[in-house]
Amino acid sequence: MASEKQLTVVTCTAPVNIAVIKYWGKRDEELILPLNSSLSVTLHQDQLKTTTTAAISKDFTEDRIWLNGVEVDMGQPRLQSCLREIHRLARKRRSSDDRNAPPPSLSYKVHVASENNFPTAAGLASSAAGYACLAYTLAKVYGVEAELSEVARRGSGSACRSLYGGFVQWQRGEQADGKDSIAQQVAPESHWPELRILVLVVSADKKLTSSTSGMQTSVETSALLQFRAASVVPTRMTEMIRCIRDRDFATFGELTMKDSNQFHATCLDTFPPISYLNDTSKNIIHLVHRFNTYHGQTKVAYTFDAGPNAVIFTLEDTMAEFVAAVRHCFPPEPNGDKFLKGLPVRSVQLSDKLKAALALNPAPGGIRYIITTKAGPGPQVLDSPHLHLLGPDGLPKPSA
């Protein structure tokens, strides 16, 4: 059955990003245009990434896609929307640029396979990395060299921020057609080498409101969200870009925490209310504030997306002490998981004074594990054919 086909195959990777000025709410559901601008840090792919292989062939009879080894319906509107945008850009390029070799036929059907190197159960927003990778890989396989914000955004709004490394803003834009609603790099990943990022994966088994439906309800019911988008975020964007340019951690951290809190406030103001933070999340918030109070400055900052996991920003010189503080307040349970994953962290003893200042009752097992990482680059093309997720027959390779 598995015959060798004439394939064009490309494999790429794309990163997860974590917003420090949050995106919540669309001004256009169809085009996926945001109510307000947002800004994120791209996480390093050594720890968290999506890998996607796309293959096109005149022999393929239909578009197909496999996510983490399981085939899913390619007819989903958001997948279709990405594919349609890629085809549009490819046609546009062909009509405007006749000098190059003609790109591979747009009539060829595509097979796509995509995998995350982190468990979906971790509750990390995998859709941003996933759709950024899809847009980037489809662009390569169809020979598109355009700006891909619009393609990625059609899959998942925040995916456009995963198209770049380092510090990335997604501008709200003013045009009705969304042409100016694009992602732009504010600073590359090399700009702030001391910055460290810790993902605190919190134990939770509750089913959460999806961000797509949650933000739509917020737009419809929260007066506070409308006010935030119109009157708070524009100033914060300017201030956040300044903090990053100046590597001003204290102000960067404070603004990051305030913006996370305000995003969750607008969720609570939604009707029915949406609540992504659980009691462990709140204890992490207390821990961070007490840690900073003890040090007399903002040395650590939290941010939370649409789930209970915390993402922590700090600098290299503070990471070991903060990890020790987390271990103290949330003693790891012997649950088979390694507690620390990612960049190595020195083991340090907490002072009794700091332990007293934290004053939190230990909550064993509240945090399942920590992933330590830093800012990283945008999407990458993988050259080795053995890294392709699709075999020469255009079907997923058996997992190793």
Added chain:
Amino acid sequence: MASEKQLTVVTCTAPVNIAVIKYWGKRDEELILPLNSSLSVTLHQDQLKTTTTAAISKDFTEDRIWLNGVEVDMGQPRLQSCLREIHRLARKRRSSDDRNAPPPSLSYKVHVASENNFPTAAGLASSAAGYACLAYTLAKVYGVEAELSEVARRGSGSACRSLYGGFVQWQRGEQADGKDSIAQQVAPESHWPELRILVLVVSADKKLTSSTSGMQTSVETSALLQFRAASVVPTRMTEMIRCIRDRDFATFGELTMKDSNQFHATCLDTFPPISYLNDTSKNIIHLVHRFNTYHGQTKVAYTFDAGPNAVIFTLEDTMAEFVAAVRHCFPPEPNGDKFLKGLPVRSVQLSDKLKAALALNPAPGGIRYIITTKAGPGPQVLDSPHLHLLGPDGLPKPSA
């Protein structure tokens, strides 16, 4: 030692109130003037009340006060502020009205004893009932007949709403001196006889941010609070008064829930953030929304103050089924407390269909007990001398 003294003694009771449009934030810390108007329901004193005895005598050498049997410092600014206001009103009355007998001497020192009929540990806002009762009792003992909003407000802002029964608004007022920031009855307790109120006392051991310091931080740091006070609350006040006048439970309930959520949203937008709702509070929120969804209408509404306890509004015909739903989701633990206190509730079986619709994992012990009550009257004077909390010697009677 205990000699009979020439005493003037008065004993009064005052109710707890629960806001459906929330007060959070002052525009004047000294005068205790609110950022926005608020509206509350006065709870019946059969279930929840403060009792206060005030005695004056020319033989007393100092002002003294006992709260729940323990003497506390009468020099506290808020107690002093109430006493000063009462003296001011008494002088004003004397100078404007010479026909009556002269009121008891303002130079007499006062002894005060005050008790709640509910445990402080229940986390119910006792300061409103306490300061309303203090203002009312001091007014009686010093012969003051003026409007007492300003006196009660000086103790605790929301105390002015406990000066009236039924449905009470506290108008923000516009004047800098606060003369127009007063409480007014919107409708008496007899207006909506079917209305029922359930206090769900949630298990919690955390120390919470006091509302006094919490609201001050919110005023200083939350842009959302300023927007809410200026742009959301005025419309909601008008709408809430209409709902009460029309006994429109569905809209009353929805607005009550939205306003509670928005108040907690502004707490979360405060920096550092304030969080009064715990995971049990949130499960109660889910329970209420699922219960209403099952019935296809708003039959039950929640509101939360500065703590995790829920206060539930419903109508008489729904109370038994909702209590059964609470028992189902939060099975009582054998902790020595009676689970249901207050008005009697019929025992009913939940249908399997409703159980399935609630779809919440039972959380035993999450709710300690329920107090069932209804709207009730304002402060009352108790005539029987045996109900005085102070004996003929002007000192607290030994507890029974």
